[in-house]
Amino acid sequence: xxxxxxxxxxxxxxxxxxxxxxxxxxxxxxxxxxxxxxxxxxxxxxxxxxxxxxxxxxxxxxxxxxxxxxxxxxxxxxxxxxxxxxxxxxxxxxxxxxxxxxxxxxxxxxxxxxxxxxxxxxxxxxxxxxxxxxxxxxxxxxxxxxxxxxxxxxxxxxxxxxxxxxxxxxxxxxxxxxxxxxxxxxxxxxxxxxxxxxxxxxxxxxxxxxxxxxxxxxxxxxxxxxxxxxxxxxxxxxxxxxxxxxxxxxxxxxxx
Amino acid sequence: xxxxxxxxxxxxxxxxxxxxxxxxxxxxxxxxxxxxxxxxxxxxxxxxxxxxxxxxxxxxxxxxxxxxxxxxxxxxxxxxxxxxxxxxxxxxxxxxxxxxxxxxxxxxxxxxxxxxxxxxxxxxxxxxxxxxxxxxxxxxxxxxxxxxxxxxxxxxxxxxxxxxxxxxxxxxxxxxxxxxxxxxxxxxxxxxxxxxxxxxxxxxxxxxxxxxxxxxxxxxxxxxxxxxxxxxxxxxxxxxxxxxxxxxxxxxxxxxxxxxxxxxxxxxxxxxxxxxxxxxxxxxxxxxxxxxxxxxxxxxxxxxxxxxxxxxxxxxxxxxxxxxxxxxxxxxxxxxxxxxxxxxxxxxxxxxxxxxxxxxxxxxxxxxxxxxxxxxxxxxxxxxxxxxxxxxxxxxxxxxxxxxxxxxxxxxxxxxxxxxxxxxxxxxxxxxxxxxxxxxxxxxxxxxxxxxxxxxxxxxxxxxxxxxxxxxxxxxxxxxxxxxxxxxxxxxxxxxxxxxxxxxxxxxxxxxxxxxxxxxxxxxxxxxxxxxxxxxxxxxxxxxxxxxxxxxxxxxxxxxxxxxxxxxxxxxxxxxxxxxxxxxxxxxxxxxxxxxxxxxxxxxxxxxxxxxxxxxxxxxxxxxxxxxxxxxxxxxxxxxxx
Numbered sequence: 001x002x003x004x005x006x007x008x009x010x011x012x013x014x015x016x017x018x019x020x021x022x023x024x025x026x027x028x029x030x031x032x033x034x035x036x037x038x039x040x041x042x043x044x045x046x047x048x049x050x051x052x053x054x055x056x057x058x059x060x061x062x063x064x065x066x067x068x069x070x071x072x073x074x075x076x077x078x079x080x081x082x083x084x085x086x087x088x089x090x091x092x093x094x095x096x097x098x099x100x101x102x103x104x105x106x107x108x109x110x111x112x113x114x115x116x117x118x119x120x121x122x123x124x125x126x127x128x129x130x131x132x133x134x135x136x137x138x139x140x141x142x143x144x145x146x147x148x149x150x151x152x153x154x155x156x157x158x159x160x161x162x163x164x165x166x167x168x169x170x171x172x173x174x175x176x177x178x179x180x181x182x183x184x185x186x187x188x189x190x191x192x193x194x195x196x197x198x199x200x201x202x203x204x205x206x207x208x209x210x211x212x213x214x215x216x217x218x219x220x221x222x223x224x225x226x227x228x229x230x231x232x233x234x235x236x237x238x239x240x241x242x243x244x245x246x247x248x249x250x251x252x253x254x255x256x
Numbered sequence: 257x258x259x260x261x262x263x264x265x266x267x268x269x270x271x272x273x274x275x276x277x278x279x280x281x282x283x284x285x286x287x288x289x290x291x292x293x294x295x296x297x298x299x300x301x302x303x304x305x306x307x308x309x310x311x312x313x314x315x316x317x318x319x320x321x322x323x324x325x326x327x328x329x330x331x332x333x334x335x336x337x338x339x340x341x342x343x344x345x346x347x348x349x350x351x352x353x354x355x356x357x358x359x360x361x362x363x364x365x366x367x368x369x370x371x372x373x374x375x376x377x378x379x380x381x382x383x384x385x386x387x388x389x390x391x392x393x394x395x396x397x398x399x400x401x402x403x404x405x406x407x408x409x410x411x412x413x414x415x416x417x418x419x420x421x422x423x424x425x426x427x428x429x430x431x432x433x434x435x436x437x438x439x440x441x442x443x444x445x446x447x448x449x450x451x452x453x454x455x456x457x458x459x460x461x462x463x464x465x466x467x468x469x470x471x472x473x474x475x476x477x478x479x480x481x482x483x484x485x486x487x488x489x490x491x492x493x494x495x496x497x498x499x500x501x502x503x504x505x506x507x508x509x510x511x512x513x514x515x516x517x518x519x520x521x522x523x524x525x526x527x528x529x530x531x532x533x534x535x536x537x538x539x540x541x542x543x544x545x546x547x548x549x550x551x552x553x554x555x556x557x558x559x560x561x562x563x564x565x566x567x568x569x570x571x572x573x574x575x576x577x578x579x580x581x582x583x584x585x586x587x588x589x590x591x592x593x594x595x596x597x598x599x600x601x602x603x604x605x606x607x608x609x610x611x612x613x614x615x616x617x618x619x620x621x622x623x624x625x626x627x628x629x630x631x632x633x634x635x636x637x638x639x640x641x642x643x644x645x646x647x648x649x650x651x652x653x654x655x656x657x658x659x660x661x662x663x664x665x666x667x668x669x670x671x672x673x674x675x676x677x678x679x680x681x682x683x684x685x686x687x688x689x690x691x692x693x694x695x696x697x698x699x700x701x702x703x704x705x706x707x708x709x710x711x712x713x714x715x716x717x718x719x720x721x722x723x724x725x726x727x728x729x730x731x732x733x734x735x736x737x738x739x740x741x742x743x744x745x746x747x748x749x750x751x752x753x754x755x756x757x758x759x760x761x762x763x764x765x766x767x768x769x770x771x772x773x774x775x776x777x778x779x780x781x782x783x784x785x786x787x788x789x790x791x792x793x794x795x796x797x798x799x800x801x802x803x804x805x806x807x808x809x810x811x812x813x814x815x816x817x818x819x820x821x822x823x824x825x826x827x828x829x830x831x832x833x834x835x836x837x838x839x840x841x842x843x844x845x846x847x848x849x850x851x852x853x854x855x856x857x858x859x860x861x862x863x864x865x866x867x868x869x870x871x872x873x874x875x876x877x878x879x880x881x882x883x884x885x886x887x888x889x890x891x892x893x894x895x896x897x898x
Contacts, residue, residue, distance in 0.1 A: 071439060097441035105439065111432040118425045125426065125441035168440070 109165025112154025272508025288451025298364025303460025600821025624779025655772020
């Protein structure tokens with residue numbers, strides 16, 4: 001496995017074209033439940049190679065659960081999940097992570113009682129990466145992290161923590177990046193910065209599936225988007241189409 | 257002055273460093289898996305015996321034997337335990353986690369007794385046959401030098417491992433955020449396994465190093481010696497290795513001074529021997545506690561709450577069964593039944609305290625013993641009702657006294673504080689001729705209730721089932737009351753309770769007192785059923801067994817306590833049919849409790865056939881997420897209550 005090559009070659013080209021290559025992620029008829037409460041009720045979704053896909057929807061629609069299921073933290077009851085055309089349904093999260101699925105969970109993408117440098121060292125579990133590579137990539141992008149390399153991650157500001165979390169996406173060359181509400185609890189200015197970054201990462205050609213409650217920021221960087229309501233994809237389309245329909249669908253879900 | 261130096265040296269080299277090894281092992285397993293390993297002592301003991309087997313019986317050179325025992329045998333045991341048992345306990349309640357390692361402790365002792373016949377004398381010579389070396393005017397045996405070097409080396413290596421290696425960092429990362437560790441590609445289970453392997457290796461090393469210093473190898477002694485490491489691990493709050501090391505040295509030196517300087521009368525000698533436990537108690541009480549936290553256990557189903565009608569029917573059925581069995585049984589079988597039901601009453605005290613309240617007590621038998629004592633002093637030869645009241649009053653009062661300083665303690669810390677109390681009671685109350693007579697036993701009259709003399713075993717059985725049914729119904733009524741809801745809430749989320757103004761101190765104190773009083777009542781009846789009781793009937797190890805059996809049968813259920821009590825009382829029965837009676841019982845209990853890891857809610861609760869049948873009766877189709885918040889939560893609660 002060479003983590004570098006597929007990203008730099010195919011990525012940029014596909015970001016524009018979108019559909020010709022094997023999709024980065026295919027979710028087929030996935031059902032998932034917390035004990036007896038069914039949260040995903042037949043989700044179908046395709047993220048093209050190098051595509052940025054925004055998944056929107058109201059509270060409790062099952063957006064985060066979709067990401068948990070793709071990341072391996074939850075086992076689907078039914079359905080299939082394919083990454084780069086390979087069936088990965090039901091694989092444990094650590095195995096998926098080592099094979100290039102990078103998921104940044106909601107609100108906590110760092111280890112608070114490890115130092116910045118130690119956090120970066122954890123990123124090398126992805127395999128095929130050297131410690132110096134990861135550190136260089138992270139510090140080059142975020143000089144602030146280099147200043148604080150000996151500091152515990154828990155004592156960083158919210159924005160700095162999110163930088164550290166995103167440095168995993170940047171330095172480990174994932175095949176698929178799953179971002180869960182990275183804006184949560186952050187100031188609007190920092191959110192804007194973060195989404196700038198997401199845009200840059202996207203330009204490097206990674207496929208990204210991102211979940212947000214607040215549509216505008218996410219739609220700004222996305223190439224394709226969908227709205228999820230009550231465990232199903234309600235509509236899918238270009239960011240403009242989805243943006244136009246979003247208000248109606250959100251409100252509609254309450255009346256249903 | 258010379259004595260002072262030699263005592264200090266002995267404290268450091270003989271005790272302190274060995275405690276340090278085992279305590280560091282405890283810290284490593286606790287941080288990586290969240291499980292406090294009560295069986296650490298038993299693993300150390302087995303390590304020492306295994307080493308003996310290799311070096312003395314198979315005549316493998318000492319160093320090679322040491323390497324095999326510490327670096328192959330013990331880590332394998334640890335890794336296996338993690339894989340087969342501990343991995344399933346990740347989200348289990350504290351009492352289930354404690355129970356499983358308590359079971360391992362009993363199982364380890366039972367296995368060792370079965371493999372290495374205690375009648376045989378086994379001597380493990382010191383390394384280099386006790387040759388000495390003089391360091392700065394103080395004579396040290398090579399053995400002591402090796403112990404000190406081993407402890408320092410282990411501490412340094414552990415520190416280097418955790419700071420500089422990727423595996424060490426990952427181990428800490430798993431402690432920090434298990435899910436995220438998995439998402440970066442580090443397998444949490446593998447690092448927890450590594451933690452258990454290292455913890456067991458350290459335990460074995462401690463066992464092997466301390467074994468030659470105490471004469472012939474002894475299963476119980478070795479197990480308990482390593483147990484003293486608990487206190488040291490507490491100094492490091494089960495987290496910090498350097499503090500743990502320092503705590504171990506201080507404890508070792510204090511223990512050495514206590515042995516050397518205290519007068520060698522019986523009372524003071526006892527005192528010296530429980531120094532580690534007193535140290536443990538003090539450390540726990542002084543230690544800053546972690547802040548109020550939200551519970552990490554998430555339940556989708558609300559637990560079933562038994563209604564009044566159901567408990568009255570069950571209680572009536574129990575009394576009928578009591579009447580029936582009082583006719584059917586005779587002789588020994590009848591007394592087993594009596595002992596069993598009275599043990600069940602003692603066990604009921606755990607339902608309220610631990611089952612609902614989540615406070616784990618390891619001293620219920622001490623309260624039971626106090627009850628028996630009060631009954632014998634106040635109840636007189638006829639066993640008046642006053643004696644019963646005195647039993648409940650004394651046990652309740654002492655329960656309150658124990659609870660007062662421990663109120664701010666939670667979870668494991670509370671459990672260990674009650675353990676220390678129970679050990680103190682063993683030595684100072686039950687072992688004291690002033691209280692329990694020179695013959696070591698007291699006679700306790702059976703109660704005389706409203707003119708019914710219960711001296712006949714048949715009548716006693718009926719009366720006991722009546723008492724059991726009454727208390728069980730009372731406990732279930734408590735559960736449905738405001739008090740019960742508050743208990744469950746405190747257990748669930750202390751943080752949320754603070755915000756809505758629940759007086760946690762009062763509720764915790766009340767539940768401790770009520771529970772102790774029930775244990776006292778049970779103790780008085782238990783003693784009455786036996787008519788003669790001695791200090792051995794109330795030993796702290798029995799409190800551990802009590803909790804274990806209660807969890808096995810379902811600590812949140814009252815029915816489970818009845819069956820648990822009867823199983824408990826049948827233990828000696830095995831003795832008539834098997835050559836190693838206690839071992840066989842411990843073996844069974846140990847195995848059953850390891851089954852707890854498969855089903856932490858116990859036989860009468862959780863994922864059993866019975867529960868599945870109940871589920872199917874009230875089966876509902878899975879619901880959409882949106883609908884859930886609106887109705888099902890409340891509906892299910894009212895469903896259960898009605």
